[in-house]
Amino acid sequence: MSRFCGDVDAEPVLSAAAHWKKSCLLSDGSALSGQALWTPACIEEIDKYFVQRPDEGAGNFQDKLEQQLAPVSPEAKMLAAEMMWAMYLCPSSLTASHKRETVQTLWARSGKPLPSSSEQWLSDAVLSGVGSAGPGFNQNQWRELAFCVAFASRLKAEPEQRRQALLNDPWKFDEWITQLPDGKARQLRHMVLYLLFPDEFERIFGKTDRRAVLRHYTGRPNREIDKLSPDAIDRELQNIRTRLEQQHGTTQLDYYIQPLRDEWRVDTFSAATEEVTPANVLAALEEIDRDGVPASAASMAYDLVYKAKRYPPKYVLSLAVKHATGEPLDREQFSGGEKSPAFRLLRRLGFNILLKDDTAAGDGGESPIAALMDGFLAQAREGTDLSTQGYPGEYRGLQVKVSFGKGNFARIPWIAFLAEGQTVPLGIYPVLLYYKAQEQLLLCYGVSEENRPKAAWEESHMNRTVEQWFRERGLGRPDRYGSSYVAAAWDTSKHLPLPELEAALDGVIDEYHRTLKGTSPDDAEKLAVKVDIQAAINSFSAALRAARVDFGTRHNELAAAFVCSLLAKPFVILTGLSGSGKTQIAVRFGEWLGEGRLHVAAVRPDWTGSEALFGYEDALRPKSADGRAAWVVPAPLAFILRAYEDPDHPYLLVLDEMNLAHVERYFADVLSGMESGLDCLPNLELDAGTWRMKKGLETSIPFPPNLYIVGTVNVDETTYMFSPKVLDRANTFEFRVSTQDLVAQRHKPTNAQPGEMELVRGLLELSRSGSDAPEEPLNALAARLRTLHAFLSRHHFEFGHRVFQEALRFGGFGLAAGFPDVNSILDRIVMQKVLPRLHGSRRRLELPLLGLARFCTQLPEVIESDKELSSMLEALTGSNGPAQLPISYDKVRRMLYALQVNQFASYTE
Structure with missing residues (x-):
């Protein structure tokens, strides 16, 4: 079927x-x-x-x-x-x-x-x-x-x-639609057939895939398949389905789902590229010269080099297939790389593919950038000749403008690469700035000083201005161009690594082309933001239920508290019974954020240091030609680096069973990086399949603010306790299962559908900017927290500025999210930020818990003396009456009961 x-x-x-x-x-x-x-x-x-x-x-x-x-x-x-x-x-x-x-x-x-x-x-x-x-x-x-x-x-x-x-x-209609003008070439033909007759026609809309399926399951050569009309192929596909359904004993088969997917896809590349000729590749290069390269098609490690120009090899081959067959080859269906069939084919057709740091253009001559820099630095050091004649006027489609000053020799000679419509006085442009006095050559995302440019670099490139770069290195203030942004830097008193410089310059130019090319409809959508916390929470709550994850009567309130907690501080700890839904709410939230924005890492007992998350230098692998060491990158680090490269979207890292190892040992650098905002992550890139430090850039980068972290916790004899250092920096949830939640109709959870991307990005905008909650309820919340602080200080359990500010931040989001009143928000704060820090013996905990019980029931402005509290133990622990903070009160009562029975209590039971 x-x-x-x-x-x-x-x-x-x-x-x-x-x-x-x-x-x-x-x-x-x-x-x-x-x-x-x-x-x-x-x-x-x-x-x-x-x-x-x-x-x-x-x-x-x-x-x-x-x-x-x-x-x-x-x-x-x-x-x-x-x-x-x-x-x-x-x-x-x-x-x-x-x-x-x-x-x-x-x-x-x-x-x-x-x-x-x-x-x-x-x-x-x-x-x-x-x-x-x-x-x-x-x-x-x-x-x-x-x-x-x-x-x-x-x-x-x-x-x-x-x-x-x-x-x-269906079959008469199939013959009829095939006879329409362009009926043999259009994908809409296949779509209409599937829409109107979904039990007879496949959801295979591309010519390449249709041919590959037929070729694999029938063994026919391409020359025979090419002679078949589309309706004849449709009948062949149905015959293949009938045979496969009998073979597998089920009608639940689809060519894009296992077990069929991997059976035929091996034939896709060879079937699609069989007819490609050198003329098709040249036509693809002409198309790229005319239309440019989409941002998503840029190459990471290799370039196809033709007549001193560089092109992304996979995109070239995709277009070459289009010129050969009429339909481009989907780049997701084949890989690149030194030994890939794609690169072997292009080389067999006579085209040269080089690593990005290889400056040779196939003729053994000096690269244009090497020649440019040799002349520029020699003339700049001499400091007498202002002439710019003899320098190339164009590089990679950009005007090359060299300046040594006007009238007098400039203290900072420069080389700018300008697109049409951009000028040095008004525009943005890649630029090489030579600070002679400091012997520093800076590659920058240039910004005009005299006038504010109409275009702007992407925010991800605006990490460090020239002025900040100078200040960090104790070089004082730069004479000029302090507002441009540093991409890479080299000490000119030492040997200048020209291949590294050229690769870095090409990378900035690639970004420049993408920035000025404007945004496609899809790109525009990426930037669209809808800031509506209630709509986002409602969407996530509905996605949870649709994925068969339902927390009963507390479902909506729990979803709201979870989202508000991540907005207030992007680190949440989930504790509770095994099978109570801890991992489910975290994983479904990651799926709701969008495809590819979730990573679940199972914590291992041998995680004894920061290398479990941050990796380490691989001394067993050889260094690159430019001296960069290889790096061992665990899956969590690769995911964190991906989040860093995509700052407009939120990402979620789930650390499952977080306390199977000593948390402080492997997580301390993460906590420090999240708290300080200082550089803490290795600044790595994939280079020909090996992770290495990025060329010519800073060796470390800050922890991405768009990354949320959720840790799940199970408690048994094999796990470790959390220190206050960790708990202070998280919102902690307890998951329990009530009797009424145990229903016979429970189904196994399914994947959550991604949320509307504008809403998802809106959450990230909220976490950056905060809420617009009214001051009056927040002032009331602050007063309650000060009362609580005053009492806890009597027993040395007080909290600091961080907890206080994060509690108010949570309160602002809670009000915007529709929490009914301040007390419901305070209830969550006590449960998530205050109680998790309490653990110890009965002598240490009994009075603080009794005071908290009084606070949760009546919210007094002053909590009674310790002597008065001692006389209330039986009344407080035995009461089931209404409380102002019911969630926290129930937890306090259970902790008091544990104290009586075990002479010890902690938040995790």
Whole structure:
């Protein structure tokens, strides 16, 4: 049964497809409104102004589409929005929010509001997609829309009886749609077949994958497969499915899910690249020269070098396949690297691939940057000649501007690399600054001094200004250019490592091109932020329940407290019974943050030092050619470095069974880095498969502020206690299971769906900026905390400024999140920040716990003397009456009971 998609819930999409078929294809109605939109007249308008008048000029697809459709009627504009909606039902390579925004924007151009009834068809469940369409669909949406127009026009031209017959017979419909113009090339053809007949046609939308599946399971060579029409391939795929279902004894099979996935994917690369020729590669290089390289396609370690220009090899090959077959090869389906089939193919076709730190361009000559620097430094040191003649005027598409001063020799000669529209007085640009007096050469993300530039470097590059760099090294203040940002630096009194310099410069130039190229719709979405803590918490709470993780009557309150705690301080400890949901809430939150933003590390008893999280230098592996040592990088460190490189999104590291080792031994550097903000992590990069220090940059970087850490704790004879140093820096939760939560209908938890990315990024914005809670309730909370502090000080359990400020910060988030009152927030603070620090003998704990019991029941302004408290033990421990702070009071009573029975108590039971 081809409708099976594994963990992907296809039913909302298929329900929308059935609605589309009934309302729009069998009749002339509308998917999103009650109007008649899918009419021959409206379709003809779109054909006339969009299909027949293509706009091949600059600009993105959506902007040009809106301009092309400006003359059409409101109904035709609404129809165009619905056509995009239908096109977006299958692809999962575009986000639901991006699809929804596109449809809503197009509809808005009609001047008519979208009816409220359309919300169900624009939901995330409907627009999440069922399979990747690959880069071909995303890059050719205008062609797919033109095919959609042709499909609708031809279908409406059929007599009604014939149209109904086609839409009820999958194989007749398959033959019919294949005969449409461009019907053999468009991915939308395969999507429409799956949407209308999901039990007969596969969710394989790319030509490359269809050929690879057929080649693997039939053994046919490509030359035979190329002769097959798309509908013939469809029949072959169904025959293969029938055979596989019999072989595996189940209909629950999908080509993108094990056990089938790895069976055929080995053939994908060879099938896709069989027809690639050197001419196709040259066509790909011309396309890159014309259109540039998308940020996501930049190479990390290698470049294809052609005529002294550098190109990302995988992207080149992907485009070369497009020029050979009509469809680009998805870069996620093949790997790069020295021994990869991709690199072997490109070299066999006559192209040179080099490491980024290899300056040779294949002809044995000196690299252009080496020649540039030799002349520049010699002239700068001589300090007499202001001429800049003879220097290259262009490098990697940028104007090279060299300056030694005007009239008088400058104290800081420089080389700037300028894009069109950017100047040194007004703009941003990569720049090499030579501070002669200090003998320092700085590669910088340059920023104009005289005028504020309209463009801006990404925040991730704005870590250290030239002025800060000078101050940190005791060099005083720089004469000029103090506001630019340092990317790398070299001591010119020593040998200058030109390969390292060139690689670092190329890296900054890559960032420069990406910055100025502007943002695609997907990139724009990455930057969109929706700051709404209640909406975010509600979304996470619903995702928990949808993943079959339900905490009963306290579910919403627990989800809110958990999120607010992470916002207040990105370190949370979860204690409690095994199987009570500790790990579930943490893991599901990580999944809700988005794909790839969760890492679960199982703590081992042999974690005895910081190397368990921060790695260590690998003395057994050889150093690189430029002297950089190899580094052993454990999985948690690789994840932390990934979070550092993506500062706009939150990440979650879960340390499972955190106290199986001495926490202070392996976690002290993390706590210090989180607290101080100072550099503590090794600044590493993957270089040809080996982790090494980044070239020419600082050796350490600060702990990423966008990383949340959650530790789970189990208590038995094999585990270790936490010190106050650790507990002071965390919010600690206790997980218990009430009797009423034990229901027979419990199901095994499933993965949580990612949250709306704008909301997820909004949480990160909140954690950076804080809440806008009113002062009055926070003042009341502060007064209660001071009362509590005064009492705890009598018994040497007082808390410090950090706990006080973090408690108020939690309170601000709690108020914004909708906690009912200050007392409910205070209840959580006592439970999460105060009680976890209490452990010891009865003599040490009894009076403090009695005072806390009084505080939790009545919230007095002053807690009674110790003598008066001693007489209250029986009354307080035996009372089940209402308390002002019920969660904390219940915990205090249990700790008092443990004191009576065991003469010792702690937060963890």
